Amino acid sequence: MIHDGRSFVVNILSLPFNARVGITLSTQDDCLQALDSGRCHENHLGTIHSSALFAEAEATSGEFLNRSRGERTDVGGVVRRSAAKYLRPATGVVSSRVKTEREVIVEAIATVDTRGKALVEINIEIFDQEGKQVGSFGFTWLIALETFKNGGS
Numbered sequence: 001m002i003h004d005g006r007s008f009v010v011n012i013l014s015l016p017f018n019a020r021v022g023i024t025l026s027t028q029d030d031c032l033q034a035l036d037s038g039r040c041h042e043n044h045l046g047t048i049h050s051s052a053l054f055a056e057a058e059a060t061s062g063e064f065l066n067r068s069r070g071e072r073t074d075v076g077g078v079v080r081r082s083a084a085k086y087l088r089p090a091t092g093v094v095s096s097r098v099k100t101e102r103e104v105i106v107e108a109i110a111t112v113d114t115r116g117k118a119l120v121e122i123n124i125e126i127f128d129q130e131g132k133q134v135g136s137f138g139f140t141w142l143i144a145l146e147t148f149k150n151g152g153s
Contacts, residue, residue: 017055022040026096035053046091047091048091054082056126057084057124057126058137058139061122062077064098064105065122065141065143075143077141077144078142079139080142082138083137084135085135088133088134089134092128092129094128096127097125104120104122112144112145116144118144120140122138122139122141123137124139
């Protein structure tokens with residue numbers, strides 16, 4: 001997250017870590033982002049490593065927060081907590097879907113306006129190229145008007 005003194009300017013896909021991992025926008029209508037499998041993502045079983053799936057889910061939660069805040073570029077956030085449940089091995093291209101309604105973000109921003117900060121839970125599901133769910137993830141974001149001097153996700 002880059003803070004220019006007036007607004008949080010975020011391009012989730014261009015963050016160095018996400019770019020290196022290979023997270024891209026999904027071509028599926030109902031999915032937000034995608035990760036193509038490759039040797040660099042494989043674990044010892046030849047399937048996509050759990051950390052690559054986690055990175056895909058976390059980046060998706062950040063992108064959803066970014067898109068849902070609308071014109072409120074003065075609100076930024078960092079991940080405070082996370083939970084992951086891996087359901088089955090993943091191969092091929094995986095895509096992520098947000099299971100949180102945009103209204104949850106709008107309400108959290110209203111809390112920021114009155115209290116200065118808020119916690120908001122963003123839930124993500126990851127699916128393989130056959131449409132089978134391979135994981136579910138929850139990310140609790142701390143959002144605020146304040147500058148996060150150490151950056152964020």
